[in-house]
Amino acid sequence: MNFKGSHILSVNQFDREAIEHVFNVAHQMLPYAKRQKRTNVLDGAILGNLFFEPSTRTRVSFGTAFNLLGGEVRETTGLSNSALAKGESLYDTARVLSGYSDIIAMRHPDAGSVAEFAEGSRIPVINGGDGANEHPTQALLDLYTIQKELQAHGNNIDGMHIAMIGDLKHGRTVHSLSKLLCLFKNVRFTLISPNELAMPSSIIDTIQNSGHKFTITEQLEGSLDADICYQTRIQEERFPSQEEANQYRGKFRLNQQIYTKHFQSKTVIMHPLPRDSRAEANELDNDLNLNPNLAIFRQTDNGVLVRMALFALTLGVDTIVSQFDQKVHWHVNS
Amino acid sequence: MNFKGSHILSVNQFDREAIEHVFNVAHQMLPYAKRQKRTNVLDGAILGNLFFEPSTRTRVSFGTAFNLLGGEVRETTGLSNSALAKGESLYDTARVLSGYSDIIAMRHPDAGSVAEFAEGSRIPVINGGDGANEHPTQALLDLYTIQKELQAHGNNIDGMHIAMIGDLKHGRTVHSLSKLLCLFKNVRFTLISPNELAMPSSIIDTIQNSGHKFTITEQLEGSLDADICYQTRIQEERFPSQEEANQYRGKFRLNQQIYTKHFQSKTVIMHPLPRDSRAEANELDNDLNLNPNLAIFRQTDNGVLVRMALFALTLGVDTIVSQFDQKVHWHVNS
Amino acid sequence: MNFKGSHILSVNQFDREAIEHVFNVAHQMLPYAKRQKRTNVLDGAILGNLFFEPSTRTRVSFGTAFNLLGGEVRETTGLSNSALAKGESLYDTARVLSGYSDIIAMRHPDAGSVAEFAEGSRIPVINGGDGANEHPTQALLDLYTIQKELQAHGNNIDGMHIAMIGDLKHGRTVHSLSKLLCLFKNVRFTLISPNELAMPSSIIDTIQNSGHKFTITEQLEGSLDADICYQTRIQEERFPSQEEANQYRGKFRLNQQIYTKHFQSKTVIMHPLPRDSRAEANELDNDLNLNPNLAIFRQTDNGVLVRMALFALTLGVDTIVSQFDQKVHWHVNS
Structure with a gap:
């Protein structure tokens, strides 16, 4: 190029x-x-x-x-x-x-x-x-952050495991990021969202056709050996009504307790920002601010x-x- | 000065x-x-x-x-x-x-x-x-463009012929440009607009008093040996109602066919911009974009x-x- | 610091x-x-x-x-x-x-x-x-202006006399300026406002506790030997209604005649700006523009x-x- x-x-x-x-x-x-x-x-x-x-x-x-x-x-x-x-x-x-x-x-x-x-x-x-x-520069900065964070742990993008959580249907960032990840080798995707907000089949096809492994699930369950946990926000503006958006609120909540239960101590937390920090948002709690693996502000710096x-x-x-x-x-x- | x-x-x-x-x-x-x-x-x-x-x-x-x-x-x-x-x-x-x-x-x-x-x-x-x-800098850039375009054809402002078309009543740019042209010698003005949107008499007086020739007409008719065709837009915001503005829509339309019929192959097309490119606008058609005499983007560069x-x-x-x-x-x- | x-x-x-x-x-x-x-x-x-x-x-x-x-x-x-x-x-x-x-x-x-x-x-x-x-930079520029203006008359902030006029309750600038003045020695405050818009007691306490003299009055009366006349505007947006704000309009008007009657020829006029210059405002009249002691534009320069x-x-x-x-x-x- x-x-x-x-x-x-x-x-x-x-x-x-x-x-x-x-x-x-x-x-x-x-x-x-x-x-x-x-x-x-x-x-x-x-x-x-x-x-x-x-x-x-x-x-x-x-x-x-x-x-x-x-x-x-x-x-x-x-x-x-x-x-x-x-x-x-x-x-x-x-x-x-x-x-x-x-x-x-x-x-x-x-x-x-x-x-x-x-x-x-x-x-x-x-x-x-x-x-x-x-929004290609967002996808590039996300991928650059993943590379930097993995390198700090002695790993790289080839062979990594990423969990994407939340509204995977409307989230422009997770679509673009997935496409870029498909250019690398042996990436594992764990895609967590309710059926109604699932990753579009075109993206799934791209993942599959490039030979990567993926798991689709509706719940954050068990223990995941993910290198990256990419949390998304509910794109309220894309739903027909506030009520419809609200029914998904909190279903993808991530706080320190949930993180400890489902992820490894080295799992890096990412989010496209802005995050909604209002009490009722239940998106990505402020108690994670002290977690050194919270990479959201390193993303914007990158x-x-x-x-x-x-x-x-x-x-x-x-x-x-x-x-x-x-x-x-x-x-x-x- | x-x-x-x-x-x-x-x-x-x-x-x-x-x-x-x-x-x-x-x-x-x-x-x-x-x-x-x-x-x-x-x-x-x-x-x-x-x-x-x-x-x-x-x-x-x-x-x-x-x-x-x-x-x-x-x-x-x-x-x-x-x-x-x-x-x-x-x-x-x-x-x-x-x-x-x-x-x-x-x-x-x-x-x-x-x-x-x-x-x-x-x-x-x-x-x-x-x-x-x-809006004096608009008038100056218009005149500068005219000078540059004419020089490219071996001519200059003295002795030129300009056709002004459209809403000559509300168009601030054609008023100011006319005043500046009056500082030069032997300019010919062809002023084309419906009576209701005619050039104000104060500007006509200035043209006349400085010894320039002018023709006032309601229609674009026959063949014009104009060096410059200065097209204006309907200043919708200056009309009492949208309906009143709409009745003049398309009356001053310029496209490649109309251009070929009424103008010379060297006539330079100008417009103060922005032009309305919506289908119903009928102002200055996009088929003129390939015409090398379309000077509207040279105007903004100038x-x-x-x-x-x-x-x-x-x-x-x-x-x-x-x-x-x-x-x-x-x-x-x- | x-x-x-x-x-x-x-x-x-x-x-x-x-x-x-x-x-x-x-x-x-x-x-x-x-x-x-x-x-x-x-x-x-x-x-x-x-x-x-x-x-x-x-x-x-x-x-x-x-x-x-x-x-x-x-x-x-x-x-x-x-x-x-x-x-x-x-x-x-x-x-x-x-x-x-x-x-x-x-x-x-x-x-x-x-x-x-x-x-x-x-x-x-x-x-x-x-x-x-x-709004600390406003308070600092006000105080800097006071120092500069007094120095031009051979005086300084220690021992000065300031008259503050108008809405002393809602005026953020007069509160902050008063606090800063309290860091200096022997300042005299004359606080002129209706009871409803009087300087808050916390500021009065600060003035008193730092050993400065102050007078509280509802009217601009007699002859004041103030070095500085600090005029404020009615903060309309802080009142429950426009009507309530309007009842204080003109009560603190300053024009050349009022200035001559109540102040010395050397008294410096200040105002946090913008001033309302509409005819009905009656705040700080334009006839003061010729008064060399009007320091309001020196304030913004400072x-x-x-x-x-x-x-x-x-x-x-x-x-x-x-x-x-x-x-x-x-x-x-x-």
Whole structure:
């Protein structure tokens, strides 16, 4: 896969080699994100950070990643005031806005919209989420986190065992992550959800056709030797009614007691965030915050590294970043 | 006209010499916008990009223009949360906000508001549109585009023939553009609109008093030897009802077939954008996208150059920009 | 008080020595804000400017202060689209967002929210206002202004006389400012408000316990030898109804005539802004704009200096700022 000048629209673009390339570059970004040094390789470059659907954390993560490489960010949030609302086509919007920056990160509520936009764009477009369709940088940061966490235990993705829990039907992240995992060897999937919220058969087919083992179950039962427990949230907005969403509340609850009962002491806990921490949510309890295997905040930190890597690769500066190293002059908390 | 430290509020400020000065500077900005090189002449300068009325493309265009000169952008979007909504005067807002940047670009829904704001401002203010009143940078980018397009055909603005089509009553852009064209010699205007949406008599008077020729007609008829066809959109928001707006829909439709019938093969097609591309819009059809004379996206690209020129001129750096040239280290799509 | 790596959450953190330290650093920022020179000491640093409650002037002031030190700004405005609205805890939000910048300035509508957020943050957090609770940078800029204005008359804070007028019950700024003034010596307070809107007894106790003199009165009467007249606005949003707020309208009006009648020719007029300039507001009349003692716009200018100082101190660059001095190449209005 040639990244330079390319759009990043879907996890389907990636083969194993491409993923490992991204992850190698992401790893080289760590000293910059940790503020051991900084770089101005993209000094003067402009990111168009177009969030036609608002999302604070993903938007800021993209912007920060670009700033960490030395670039500037021009931003737009929301759809209601945009020309798109006045009937402008995605093609026109892309033709115009791609004249205002060097690269674009874009989120939009409609499935397929980012790819349609990319056709009109004269510069690389990175998909920051297009409705129920794709969110490739989330899948990549999830997989990067899995690799890092497993490496810390002396393991790697080949041969790993992942338990996915919760709403596996609507969860865009578990679909994309499963596709990426299928590019590796001998992965075991334990898919835990009620029948109504089961993993779609297309994903199951992909898992099966790539020769991986999987178990489908409705309950979290017995003792699982999973390396990763990937918990999802109830996507309330995808259910016909709040009542229907509520009936699944708490069925996939994870707290320290449930973790101890069903998982190993080394099992890493992941979640796409945000987690609902209201008392009635029963999703991923705060008592897990003290558990060193709770990797949810390492996930978001890793998101910055992965996005830096994608910017560096698509703008063709991945091999020269360190030629522009600078010192950090301010105090950094250790 | 002395630009240094001045406000840019209205096309009425400009004489022919001033326009040509702006256009010469704008032309020098092209290598920066095309990323053949970059400049940091405004490194450390701050633009206050105050869009009290949202407008994605104009806002981002101003911000990008400032970034391309090396400066930073602080931004505000919308009116509802601002102090203006709590009864603060434009004078107070200007006194306060002009302490936060080196120059201001401002859009506001009320006619006259930007000029009123400028009276309280301690730094230059560039009008980014004040309701139905003025949008001088749009007029300048339109005229700059006309000059560039005509030069490509070996012609120039003196002696040109422009057809303006559509809602000439409410279209702020055609009013301002007409005023600027009147500063040149022997321009011919063909003004095509239904009587109800005709060009205001004040603009007609200006055209007549400056000795230019014009034709007023209700229909696009026969063969026009126009150099420029400037198509406008129905400003739905200015009509008493949607029904009233709808009765004019399609009356000024331009597609490849109509273009071929009424215009020359060299006639340049312009439009202030956004264009409505919904099936029922019948405004400027997508089949024109393949027509090399469709200049609408060159217009928005030129907008960045013109805004860069105005920033450079008002901040007095127009003659030293290239002293701060830097290399572009990232991949640029050709 | 050790500023490096610390949160700035409340005026209660400050003793007299700390305040004087902040003010000394703020004073050194003046040449940068006046554009006599610039600095890039924070080149590459990122401010997370998180305004979960919108506030144009405070938000832009923080962003500008960071830009003036050479840093970049990532921003968020409003609460409705944030993860907080989906039930994410302030702790989670802080853990995530503190991975995206080097320092955070935050405003939030709920009292105590910024301190709660700070507990989860891995980087310094500066309180930009948490509902009715605290807005420490406003109190510091008010006090800095008082010091500067008094020094211009050959006086200082010790021994000064301040008249506070208006809604002293709901005015967060007068509470915080009073606390800070109590750290100095022999301050005289004249507190003018109707009984229903009187200064809370907790603040009165603080004034009394620190040995300062105060007078409480319902009317602006006679001649006051106040050095400072601090006028407040009716906080309409804190009253049960608009009617209740309206009954106090005009009771604390200040215009040139009232000023001349009750104050000395040297009395400095301050106000936390925005002031309501609508005809019916009767708050702080525009005829005072010509009065050289009207310091309200010097207050907002000083806000930039104080925020620059707090950024420099918490990031530990206060002593090296001038090592990174650069020339200003653009025209600056004198």
